[in-house]
Amino acid sequence: MSGVAENGGRGGVRLSLHEWLAAVAVIAAVLLALPQAWRRIDAPADAPNSRVPYRLSGDYWMFERLAARAAAEGAVAVIGDSVIWGHYVSAAETLPAHLGEAAESKAALAEAATTGAPRGAAAASNARPAGAGGAVRFANLGVDGIHPAAMHGLVAYHGRAVAGGRVVLHCNPLWTSSRRHDLTAAKEFAFNHPRLVPQFIPWIPCYRETADGRLAIVVGRYLPWGSWAEHLRVARFGGRDLAGWAVEHPYECPVRQLALELPSADDGPDPPPDARAWTEKGVPAMDADWVPLGESLQWASLRATVDVLRGRGCRVFVLVGPFNEHMLAPASREAYKDMKSAMAAWLRDAGVGCLAPAPLPSSLYADASHPLAEGYRLLAERLGGSEEFQTWLRNE
Amino acid sequence: MLFQTWTFALFFAIVYPVYLAVRRTRLRAAWLLLASYVFYGWWDPLYPVLIAWSTLVDYAAVRGMSRSRRRKAWLALSVVNNLGMLGFFKYGAFAAESLTAALARVGVPLAVPPPGVLLPVGISFYVFKSLTYTIDFYRGQVSEEPSLVRYAAYVSLFPQLLAGPIDRARNLLPQLAQVPRITAADAADGASLFIVGLFKKAALADSLALYVEKVYAAPGAHEAPALALATIAFSWQIYFDFSGYTDMARGIGRAMGIRLMENFDHPYLATGLGDFWHRWHKSLSTWFLDYVYIPLGGNRRGPVRTYVNMALTMLISGLWHGAAWTFVAWGAMHALGRVLTRRLETTGFYERRVPAILKRSWVFAFVTLAWVFFRAGSIGDAWTILARMAALRWADPACPLLLAGLVAAVWLYQRVLESRFRPASRPHLRVLESRLLGVAEWAPVRVALVAGMALYLAVAVTGNGQPFIYFQF
Numbered sequence A: 001m002s003g004v005a006e007n008g009g010r011g012g013v014r015l016s017l018h019e020w021l022a023a024v025a026v027i028a029a030v031l032l033a034l035p036q037a038w039r040r041i042d043a044p045a046d047a048p049n050s051r052v053p054y055r056l057s058g059d060y061w062m063f064e065r066l067a068a069r070a071a072a073e074g075a076v077a078v079i080g081d082s083v084i085w086g087h088y089v090s091a092a093e094t095l096p097a098h099l100g101e102a103a104e105s106k107a108a109l110a111e112a113a114t115t116g117a118p119r120g121a122a123a124a125s126n127a128r129p130a131g132a133g134g135a136v137r138f139a140n141l142g143v144d145g146i147h148p149a150a151m152h153g154l155v156a157y158h159g160r161a162v163a164g165g166r167v168v169l170h171c172n173p174l175w176t177s178s179r180r181h182d183l184t185a186a187k188e189f190a191f192n193h194p195r196l197v198p199q200f201i202p203w204i205p206c207y208r209e210t211a212d213g214r215l216a217i218v219v220g221r222y223l224p225w226g227s228w229a230e231h232l233r234v235a236r237f238g239g240r241d242l243a244g245w246a247v248e249h250p251y252e253c254p255v256r257q258l259a260l261e262l263p264s265a266d267d268g269p270d271p272p273p274d275a276r277a278w279t280e281k282g283v284p285a286m287d288a289d290w291v292p293l294g295e296s297l298q299w300a301s302l303r304a305t306v307d308v309l310r311g312r313g314c315r316v317f318v319l320v321g322p323f324n325e326h327m328l329a330p331a332s333r334e335a336y337k338d339m340k341s342a343m344a345a346w347l348r349d350a351g352v353g354c355l356a357p358a359p360l361p362s363s364l365y366a367d368a369s370h371p372l373a374e375g376y377r378l379l380a381e382r383l384g385g386s387e388e389f390q391t392w393l394r395n396e
Numbered sequence B: 001m002l003f004q005t006w007t008f009a010l011f012f013a014i015v016y017p018v019y020l021a022v023r024r025t026r027l028r029a030a031w032l033l034l035a036s037y038v039f040y041g042w043w044d045p046l047y048p049v050l051i052a053w054s055t056l057v058d059y060a061a062v063r064g065m066s067r068s069r070r071r072k073a074w075l076a077l078s079v080v081n082n083l084g085m086l087g088f089f090k091y092g093a094f095a096a097e098s099l100t101a102a103l104a105r106v107g108v109p110l111a112v113p114p115p116g117v118l119l120p121v122g123i124s125f126y127v128f129k130s131l132t133y134t135i136d137f138y139r140g141q142v143s144e145e146p147s148l149v150r151y152a153a154y155v156s157l158f159p160q161l162l163a164g165p166i167d168r169a170r171n172l173l174p175q176l177a178q179v180p181r182i183t184a185a186d187a188a189d190g191a192s193l194f195i196v197g198l199f200k201k202a203a204l205a206d207s208l209a210l211y212v213e214k215v216y217a218a219p220g221a222h223e224a225p226a227l228a229l230a231t232i233a234f235s236w237q238i239y240f241d242f243s244g245y246t247d248m249a250r251g252i253g254r255a256m257g258i259r260l261m262e263n264f265d266h267p268y269l270a271t272g273l274g275d276f277w278h279r280w281h282k283s284l285s286t287w288f289l290d291y292v293y294i295p296l297g298g299n300r301r302g303p304v305r306t307y308v309n310m311a312l313t314m315l316i317s318g319l320w321h322g323a324a325w326t327f328v329a330w331g332a333m334h335a336l337g338r339v340l341t342r343r344l345e346t347t348g349f350y351e352r353r354v355p356a357i358l359k360r361s362w363v364f365a366f367v368t369l370a371w372v373f374f375r376a377g378s379i380g381d382a383w384t385i386l387a388r389m390a391a392l393r394w395a396d397p398a399c400p401l402l403l404a405g406l407v408a409a410v411w412l413y414q415r416v417l418e419s420r421f422r423p424a425s426r427p428h429l430r431v432l433e434s435r436l437l438g439v440a441e442w443a444p445v446r447v448a449l450v451a452g453m454a455l456y457l458a459v460a461v462t463g464n465g466q467p468f469i470y471f472q473f
Helices: A017-041 A060-073 A095-115 A119-123 A148-158 A211-222 A226-236 A242-248 A254-258 A297-311 A330-349 A373-385 A387-394 B006-022 B027-041 B047-067 B071-105 B123-139 B148-156 B169-177 B184-216 B224-255 B273-279 B282-293 B302-321 B325-345 B348-353 B356-375 B379-391 B401-418 B427-440 B443-460
Strands: A076-080 A138-142 A166-171 A315-320 A353-355
Touching: A017 A226, A017 B184, A017 B443, A060 A076, A060 A138, A060 A148, A060 A226, A076 A095, A076 A148, A095 A138, A095 A373, A148 A297, A166 A297, A211 A226, A211 B006, A226 A254, A226 B443, A242 A254, A242 B184, A242 B401, A297 A315, A297 A330, A315 A330, A315 A387, A330 A353, A353 A387, A373 A387, B006 B027, B027 B047, B027 B148, B047 B071, B047 B123, B047 B148, B071 B123, B123 B148, B123 B169, B123 B282, B148 B169, B184 B224, B184 B401, B184 B443, B224 B356, B224 B379, B224 B401, B273 B282, B273 B325, B273 B356, B282 B302, B302 B325, B325 B348, B325 B356, B325 B379, B356 B379, B401 B427, B427 B443
Parallel strands: A076 A138, A076 A166, A166 A315, A315 A353
Antiparallel strands: none
């Protein structure tokens, strides 16, 4: 068999059928094995309170890795947007971190009461696995900018490891505060995580993408190496493909990029956000144009996310808010309260554990929805003190 | 619909099995036609109307020629209709702009309104393809096609609809009339051609385009090294882009049992400008040879007319590529090059004494310099680029070494394959070539190359589906 095509085709490689079979076997083996092997190279930091580094917010492979670790450790997966991720705070000051700390203390007290062992010995480590007698662990699976429509995609296509366990979903009412936030606006605009939203059904009028692009995104979700290849681009090549990166770095060796250290869980926005209370920053009052729940894509997506998780045997608890009601104009605040009650009622009717806590003190908010460090501590205290949450947490 | 998209993969996944199932029945041509119209209509639902019009007129023209004595009139109808369509859609705006500018120069402030229509993709290709049927029938070189459906399938055949190759009716219509014989080797060859074409397009052409675009978008902001390297990069970009499309088209055709004509033969290994045009876009070069140069008299009317005919053909070829003065300048440059070197290239001195590496280098340099006009946004930009290149001021070109390395590897590979057909004259070089050829054709190396290309495409390329350069023509 000649390697040069007959019929004048002098320029190309030609394979016979058997050689094609060999090539396909090599390609399949590499594409299946390499992402597995890469897990050892780019493992997420093995530290307490791990979270997806801010710069890797679009790296869903990293989310997959953290979700898989949480599932392996039997931790409660806490999934949500930057409110869960902790936009204004360090990894140790987020809601999952505080919940974990509280659970550790509680477990240590219980252990001390039964065995007489010193309290600090049990509370010192956050690395012990959950189980009988052990503290419940909470894994921060928040991703910056994940609105419910994207969260549904994140859980459905990249959170397959989250199955059969306990999941706290955060419902941030901010995403229903306007048609634009809700993605039901008619005018096209660029929004967060477009690769995760439904590409064809339901149709998102403000989403601008060609049919080819949408189909490529859908196919990419099912390619076993798709999220890993995207991880390489996001984590190693500044979000560009190899050629794009090479044009920006003409004399650098791409192989060296593969050896770079990944950003840590405390990698945050650059420049860091202004972590003062909203009142100190002079943020004006907000007159939200709440989208009715019956018309809201984001609310429908959150419910769909609950269904996906429950379909996988997960027990789901939804935390609604707490939104910064102090920031709302009076009429808007009343509408918000009605909406919050309706959300909680629907969830309870559907048999989903839920808590819609009262707002935190005004000074503990950085903006409309993000608490500051003390706010997270207080919220964790309220959540931990909630009978509904404790019941949900205890029931197997 | 672009070959390198999942949309096309889905389209082909539907079309191909049905085609295999109906290929022995009368539905074969109808299915090909339907698939081709869907493929074309994907760009714009109105495009199939245009191609259907061109098809109907040419089909009727041939029927008219075969049944009446006014053969010339029927041929004229076909030529005027096809060139009229091309003129209106492709050159209407250019003609209006040029006329407005010319009138302004003589003091007549009259704005000639442009037609206000967009150029339908692929029109330059299918119009030329359809013309080969009517002209060849008039010349007695092809017989009448009785089936309108089969003729329409020939004109619109989806693998070659948008950018060729411009296959002759006498080559393709008989293939469409027969039950295609599709073997496992055809499928394997088709897949081989397709993956090579895909790699050329998505991994090489689209990557080089990033650097070319960066430099050519602001030629005044770059010095000689960057402008020269970007122009060389464009030489390779357009080659990989267009030959990649052709490879994919031929691969799809091969898998369907249809042999499309070859379009490229390592053009940057050409040892003369004449040789270059025998290797670059061969289906168009031979089209202009058969339907423009020879009807003008070719080389039968003395040396002066030969040169005039040659220059005219090159100018028309330039204008075919695009409705802009930059393309006319590009064609003129090649016309001048051909006129000046035609005699030289046939001399014994040039053929035997000048080392092949020198000949290849000068041809590549000339062709690359001419691409400046082809790629530049305007004649003004082209002059700026040439002037800044000539100024020889140094500045870091920031040319990505990775891409340069990829191109060098491809060139070396092509050079090795070329040695099978044009071996070196020196014995020790022939031995080296033979060894390298043996390695390049060794089965594990070929398997590794294909696997490497597929893996590179799967992992390192975003695959955002950039259109092919030649679609605009």
